[in-house]
Amino acid sequence: MLISLVRTVVMYVAILISVRLMGKRQISQLQTSELVVTLLISELAVMPIQQHDDPLWNGLIPMLVLVVCEIVVSLLMLKCGKFRQAVCGNPMIVIQNGRVLQDQMRRLRMSTEDLFEELRQAGAFALEEVAYAIVETNGELSVLKKSAADSLTPKQAGVNVPEEALEVVVISDGRISQHSLKLCGKDPHWLREQLKCQGTELSEVFIMTARTDGKQLIIKKQPKGG
Structure with a gap:
């Protein structure tokens, strides 16, 4: 044994x-x-x-x-x-300009049920919404929707949005993640200063996140039984 x-x-x-x-x-x-x-x-x-x-x-x-x-x-x-x-083959187009390429589906031995299941998982619930669908070499289906069926982006709407910021967990259950601090460009000294400003001890923190744009969020531990 x-x-x-x-x-x-x-x-x-x-x-x-x-x-x-x-x-x-x-x-x-x-x-x-x-x-x-x-x-x-x-x-x-x-x-x-x-x-x-x-x-x-x-x-x-x-x-x-x-x-x-x-x-x-x-x-x-x-x-x-x-x-x-x-070794891996090539990506194969199964829908082009909204038209299903039946020959390609036969080569892939892909049924219509499989195709529609993959489309639904990609967020396309109607065939008329799809401009292109490509079966990648790993078997995944990549879908490009038609412009009229795709989600409206802030750029298309002419709306200015703030720049993207990476958010990482720098403290988890009272433990500091040095790797996460490096990812957001911070150091332990910055972390201690933030905790001091909030009047919080490290041992009291359940989750603390930091963003590359300078914002942070602190969630304190709840008392046991609370």
């Missing part, structure tokens, strides 16, 4: 490291090569856990090889466009 527990923890850590080395992506965003490697790593991780007679290296070494292969393939795709097309 103890051996199975130790092997499971070791393989879990190995998978985390492997995924971290390959980069951060959601399952729906995986390219073909990344999906293949992810599935193979999952299979390789199970073998050493179930087969106690086999050394862990029998699973760890193939996982390392797969990660290295994926990194090499990713670098090649960055350097060579033709190689990337061969």
Whole structure:
């Protein structure tokens, strides 16, 4: 029992490291090569856990090889466009100028139900609203609505709006995030000054956010049972 527990923890850590080395992506965003490697790593991780007679290296070494292969393939795709097309394919237009391209849908083996489901998820609930729809290499559907059906932007309405500002959490449950402070261009001295101006101690803060435009928000902790 103890051996199975130790092997499971070791393989879990190995998978985390492997995924971290390959980069951060959601399952729906995986390219073909990344999906293949992810599935193979999952299979390789199970073998050493179930087969106690086999050394862990029998699973760890193939996982390392797969990660290295994926990194090499990713670098090649960055350097060579033709190689990337061969591995990942090309984006395919399924709706052009409001017209459904049936040949393209047949090539993708995409049903009309799948198409309309993807359109609804993209916020297009009527086919006549869509100008272009493109199936990306990761399988996601990108939708460009017609101007008459799209949301009106402040620029189109001639309205001046304030510039965008990044907001980050600099204090979470009484703990300072140095990384978040750097993101908004602040430092611990600025943070202490803000808390002093508000008459608040660090231990009393549940959430404090800071924005790149200088604004901040402080939410104090609630008393227990309150």
